[in-house]
Amino acid sequence: MGLSHGRGAGVIALSLGEAEALARKAARGTGRSWGMAEEFGRAVRWLEGAGCPAMALGAELLARTDGLAHAPVQGADGGLVHPGTDPLCPxxxxxxxxxxxxxxxxxxxxxxxxxxxxxxxxxxLAGTGARAWCLTWPETEVWVTPGGAVLSMTGARLIDPLAPMVTWATGTAPKGAPLARRDRAHCPLGVFDQLNQLAARTYAPETEARRRSGAGETTPGRD
Incomplete structure (x- = not known):
């Protein structure tokens, strides 16, 4: 893993691919299915590319839902409904x-x-269709273009760990150029260590036979 420090002390810069891989392994470490772990890794990569602190937000989410993630279900009208009262996994x-x-x-x-x-x-969804989409929650609004790029992110609660309600809809997006994409993720050192600790749960334990052969357990670290 090619790591470098950036954006001040205590921050590690990773390629977007490295960020995705670490997020995916950490999600597997908290019991997510392979499919959900893949989705988690892709979401973190996409948001980090948009300049959002997705690794920190994702680490907080995994810690909060360790071993348990609630999903919506499809209602009789074809829409999504909440199956209970616990917060849903995004x-x-x-x-x-x-x-x-x-x-x-x-x-x-x-x-x-x-x-x-x-x-x-x-x-x-926006990238596979011809409509702009908007996601809103209290005091916050995010628009994505028909091409699937972020057009705007506004609001004081963008990285809130919990929203009482979210709303999604298609509509006429505000005018302006999409936000520029970035090619690196920036992760606080503590978050990087937290994600690695979760990812380590997926590693096979070292056996006596492996120790005798000189093949010790491998864990990610800082190069």
Whole structure:
């Protein structure tokens, strides 16, 4: 893993691919299925490329939902409904929206953990169609273009760990150029260590036979 320090002390710069791989392994370490872990890694990569602190937000989400992530279900009318009262996992919500595709026009559901992590899925929907999408939660609004790029992110609660309600809809996006994409992720050192600790749960334990052969357990670290 080619790591470098950037943006001041205590911050590690990773390629977007490295950020995605670490996020995916950490998600597997908290018991996510392979499919949900893949979705989590892609969401973190996409948001970091948009300049958002997705690794920190994702680490907080994994810690909060360790071993348990609630997903929405499809209601009788074809929309998404909350199966209970516990906060929904944003990755599960985003994946459900992506699965419904053209059947999704507008909706609302809550509470939802780390709602910013839903945005990459709406961007995917926008990129496969011809409509701009907007995701809102209290005091916050995010627009993605028909091409799947971020047009605007506004509001004081962009990286809130919990929203009581989120709303998604298509509409006429505000005018302006999409936000520039970045090719590096920037992760606080503590978050990097936290994600590595979760990822380490997926590693096979070292056995006596492996120790005798000189093949010790490998864990990620700083180069």
């Amino acid at each position: 990755i599960a919500l985003g994946a459900a929206l992506s699965d419904l595709r053209s059947a999704v026009g507008a909706g609302r559901i809550g509470p939802v953990l780390a709602p910013l992590l839903v945005v990459p899925h709406l961007a995917h």
